[in-house]
Amino acid sequence: MIESIDLSLVNWSRGQFALTAMYHWLFVPLTLGITFILAIMETIYVRTDDEHWKKVTKFWMTLFGINFAIGVATGIILEFEFGTNWSNYSWFVGDIFGAPLAIEGIMAFFLESTFIAVMFFGWNKVSKKFHLASTWLVAIGANLSALWILVANAWMQHPIGMHFNPDTARNEMLNFWEILFSPVAINKFLHTVTSGFVLASIFVVGISSWFLLKKREILFAKRSIIVASVFGILSALFVITTGDGSARQIVHVQPMKLAAMEGLYNGQTGAGLTAIGIIAGSQDDPKNENLENFTFRIEIPNFLSYMAHGSSNAFVRH
Numbered sequence: 001m002i003e004s005i006d007l008s009l010v011n012w013s014r015g016q017f018a019l020t021a022m023y024h025w026l027f028v029p030l031t032l033g034i035t036f037i038l039a040i041m042e043t044i045y046v047r048t049d050d051e052h053w054k055k056v057t058k059f060w061m062t063l064f065g066i067n068f069a070i071g072v073a074t075g076i077i078l079e080f081e082f083g084t085n086w087s088n089y090s091w092f093v094g095d096i097f098g099a100p101l102a103i104e105g106i107m108a109f110f111l112e113s114t115f116i117a118v119m120f121f122g123w124n125k126v127s128k129k130f131h132l133a134s135t136w137l138v139a140i141g142a143n144l145s146a147l148w149i150l151v152a153n154a155w156m157q158h159p160i161g162m163h164f165n166p167d168t169a170r171n172e173m174l175n176f177w178e179i180l181f182s183p184v185a186i187n188k189f190l191h192t193v194t195s196g197f198v199l200a201s202i203f204v205v206g207i208s209s210w211f212l213l214k215k216r217e218i219l220f221a222k223r224s225i226i227v228a229s230v231f232g233i234l235s236a237l238f239v240i241t242t243g244d245g246s247a248r249q250i251v252h253v254q255p256m257k258l259a260a261m262e263g264l265y266n267g268q269t270g271a272g273l274t275a276i277g278i279i280a281g282s283q284d285d286p287k288n289e290n291l292e293n294f295t296f297r298i299e300i301p302n303f304l305s306y307m308a309h310g311s312s313n314a315f316v317r318h
Contacts, residue, residue, distance in 0.1 A: 013085035020077050027071035032146055032193050033200025033235070034064045035139035038119075040227055042135050046128050056220055058123070060204065065120060072113075079105075096162050096173045097152050100180075104148035112141030146196075147189050154185035158253040184249055191242035194235045201232025251308040255317040262304055264318055271316040273303035 038061055045053035079101070082090050090097065118126060118134035126134075155161075161178035162171050173179065205228045211221035250258045259265070263274040277297040302312035309316070 017078070017081050017085050020074060020081060024071065024074035024078055027067050027074070028146070029192075029196035029199045030067050030203055031064070031071050031142055032196030033198070033231075034060060034067070034203065035135075035142050036197065037200055037204060037228055037231055038064060039132075039136045039139045040231065041224075042132050044227075046132050052219065053223070054123075056223055059220070060224070061120065063207075068116070091170070093171045096155060096159075096171055096179065099173065099176065100148040100151040100155075104145050108141050108144035108148060112138050112145060115141065143193050146193055150189045150192055151180055151182075151185045154182055154188045155179055157188075158182060158184040158249075184246075184253060187242055187246045187249055191239065191246050194238040194242060197235035198232050198239055201228040201235065204228035205232070247307065251316075258308065259316070259318040264304065264316060267316060267318040269305065269315045270302045270313050271304040271308075272299040272301045273307065274299050 038057055041053060041057040041060065044050075045057055082101070115134040115137040118131065119138050122131050122134060159171075160182055161175035162173050164170075165172050179185070205225050208221040208224040208228070211217045212225075247258070250261075259267070263277050264271055274294075275298045277299075278295045305314040305316055306312045308314065
């Protein structure tokens with residue numbers, strides 16, 4: 001007897017998970033980036049012994065702490081939802097999907113959460129160098145957490161290093177290193193963390209600019225802007241590079257996703273890039289099933305083929 005699937009339950013599960021993930025992601029990118037900005041600022045303090053740099057570091061550390069607390073709360077909920085909303089899926093791929101999530105909790109999160117206590121409460125209780133090391137370890141731990149989460153996500157986008165066992169009806173891991181060093185995982189991780197670095201830089205520059213406009217804490221604001229702007233510019237270059245690499249990988253591993261992203265509804269050679277488009281709608285087609293019909297579109301000729309394959313005449317699948 002085949003049990004029926006309650007689609008309303010599936011939709012509610014999707015909605016709950018999506019809402020939690022969206023709220024979680026409001027805080028994660030800032031955490032990834034601002035920890036390194038804190039580490040850089042404290043490094044300057046330790047090397048110069050200028051107490052003002054300590055003041056600058058502690059100010060941004062307070063804002064990081066608020067952001068971190070909310071991010072952790074929503075992240076824990078997401079972990080539980082893997083086992084509740086998607087329990088069958090977690091069982092089906094748990095041998096692979098569960099491994100990086102477990103490593104994230106055991107290694108990265110505990111590293112981060114252990115040394116964050118020293119970072120916040122260790123001022124004047126441990127040596128300057130030990131405190132600085134703790135701040136750097138928090139930064140490394142936060143970004144290692146992102147690594148393992150994104151390794152799991154990359155495997156879902158491009159399953160490798162595994163096989164299906166018909167005896168257990170489960171996917172089982174064959175090569176851990178192949179999963180970890182998947183090109184999709186590497187690009188996804190680098191692009192995600194560097195985008196977080198850019199966001200954190202904008203966050204610091206924005207608040208510092210407010211201080212300058214109000215003519216308050218001028219030295220504090222200028223020093224914060226210098227560190228954040230240099231860090232942000234360098235990170236932006238990596239965002240561009242890794243973003244291009246990620247898009248080129250999608251061409252090969254998920255061509256349908258690229259086509260959907262770019263509004264390409266029929267594969268073609270010399271495919272143009274739709275910069276702006278409005279899908280045509282009519283009473284005869286209330287569900288917009290004829291998605292290739294545009295009421296209005298601005299297209300760059302041949303550019304999607306060039307972006308995807310490096311050739312303006314290349315064929316782009318749909």
